[in-house]
Amino acid sequence: MLRFLSLLRSPFVVDLRALALLRAAVAAVVLLDLGIRSTDLEAFYSNMGVLPLSVLYERSWNPYVFSLHTSSGLWQVQAVLFLLAAVAAIALFLGYKTRLVTFISWLLLVSLQNRNPLILQGGDDLLRMLLFWGFFLPWGRVYSLDARKRPAPTQLSYFSAATVAYIVQICLVYWCTALLKSSPEWSRDGTALYYALSLDQVLMPGGRLIYPYPELLRFLTLASYRMELFLPLVLFIPFAVPWWRLLFVFVLYGFHLGISLTLFVGLFFIINMASVLGLLPTSAMDWLEKHIVPRAQQLGPRVAARFAPLHPRLASLRQAVQLRVETSWSLSDGLRGWLRSLREGLVVGLLLYICWWNFDSIIKPEWTMKAPMRWIGFLVRIDQHWGMFAPSVFKDDGWYILDGTTKDGKHVDLNRQGGPLTYAKPASVVSLFRNDRWRKYSENYLFVDNAYMRPYYCNYLLRIWHENPANPPLQQLDVIYMKEVSQPDYKVPAPTRELLCGCAP
Structure with a gap:
């Protein structure tokens, strides 16, 4: 025994x-x-x-x-x-x-x-x-x-x-x-x-x-x-x-x-x-x-x-x-x-x-x-969920464009340190995120159930931008998502432009 x-x-x-x-x-x-x-x-x-x-x-x-x-x-x-x-x-x-x-x-x-x-x-x-x-x-x-x-x-x-x-x-x-x-x-x-x-x-x-x-x-x-x-x-x-x-x-x-x-x-x-x-x-x-x-x-x-x-x-x-x-x-x-x-x-x-x-x-x-x-x-937070890529892999891919409009009508992308706005896909989308916390936040930002969080992110970006005196003042900021749904057999669809949020100072 x-x-x-x-x-x-x-x-x-x-x-x-x-x-x-x-x-x-x-x-x-x-x-x-x-x-x-x-x-x-x-x-x-x-x-x-x-x-x-x-x-x-x-x-x-x-x-x-x-x-x-x-x-x-x-x-x-x-x-x-x-x-x-x-x-x-x-x-x-x-x-x-x-x-x-x-x-x-x-x-x-x-x-x-x-x-x-x-x-x-x-x-x-x-x-x-x-x-x-x-x-x-x-x-x-x-x-x-x-x-x-x-x-x-x-x-x-x-x-x-x-x-x-x-x-x-x-x-x-x-x-x-x-x-x-x-x-x-x-x-x-x-x-x-x-x-x-x-x-x-x-x-x-x-x-x-x-x-x-x-x-x-x-x-x-x-x-x-x-x-x-x-x-x-x-x-x-x-x-x-x-x-x-x-x-x-x-x-x-x-x-x-x-x-x-x-x-x-x-x-x-x-x-x-x-x-x-x-x-x-x-x-x-x-x-x-x-x-x-x-x-x-x-x-x-x-x-x-x-x-x-x-x-x-x-x-x-x-x-x-x-x-x-x-x-x-x-x-x-x-x-x-x-x-x-x-x-x-x-x-x-x-x-x-x-x-x-x-x-x-x-x-x-x-x-x-x-x-x-x-x-x-x-x-006591012993709740847990291990649904990594479950039940299936997320298909809605894409990248963010932070379209800022200056007072003289120019468009700059805050996601590219204020460079000229372009809808071209970045060479590395993952490099647009400062760390994985921001990547996870941007993923949650897409969901319709989380639409309430969108204006706060937009206004936060505006405030941070204007805190730097070297940046030109903006009269409008649009958070845009270039949606590119993953397809089978290596097919690459044309991305669609989705305006998620807009805000002004």
Whole structure:
């Protein structure tokens, strides 16, 4: 019986060092995300930008969510909150007060994402969930500043309900995105990647190289679909676990590197690559520790002492600390055990809730989650949707023209730094976007349901233009979309001009 139970839990046992690596990677991604977002403090998070607080509350607000970033419409207040989030992320990277700063980082990330839902993508959901599950994981137990104050762990393998939740969460990302891809272009025709690379708004140089080869695109489409559907199953095989884990990590790294070279997806591929680091088996971590830690030791004994969890020079000190800790905690073992059981039960309940949420759009209608149950997911933002290019690839491609009319009747394109207006297609449409947040915003800008946001963007552009005295004054600005619907068999239709919005000073 014990052997059977051990076999059942083996796929969910992780290495504490891999969890520490996951922690550092997530913290680094949070810092990178903050750095990119900080370039648009005024545009995306202040009342002077494209989504003032009054419009957010009127049009896009969910009454169950919260946001500290809605406490003020001043960009200066946003800057302070960004700084606090950066400090928390640095502390998380170093493993200082790990559980506390994990909670703070999650809280500020949720707050930030709730401030402007018009610029979010699937990677944001995953980053949020990694921090959420990280709160229940001991990812500060080694390779952290916190580890200096505690005895070395007696073993590096770790199992709990949280490790099950972490692994199942990763599987849900790929299972659900595959199950939601119900269009024949994914499972039968194999044309999904062709249509994805037909979108100039996301086409990268690597995509241009493979785009002319339809048979290659068909093979990659069907392979990607089946990989997302079946590869996660290897994480549940109870034997040869290290080998299956390494296969899963290597395949996904290749998959997401391929995505990054062909499609403009922002931080999506980096977040996904960081998410699987906690799966690295003991053999991989032993190799990394053998080759990385000695180099860290060359930087100085202080660095080595902080980041080598089993450093022999700390052994005697840890033994003494462990003896004192065991003595002082002996009277509270019962309470700690009760709290641990409560935590495990909470994690199991949350995991079941999340599984139900994910499969809600796939299961029978009578089993779907009712509205009164959804407030929990919205409140702590464990709501998630993995519909990347699902159920089919978006076909409405094109590019923006920001047609500004000067007082002397000339037309300039603000999207091309005030150059002469031309309706010719840019050599690289994707280069028109400052970052992926703007690309996502422009995608949402097209939808009829989001027509309310169009005047705010138009007026924001006018104000920014007139703040530069070198720019000629405009008497009119028109936001124009040159629509070019993707066609099969490499057919390129003539673009149609669509006036989305017009505004004047």
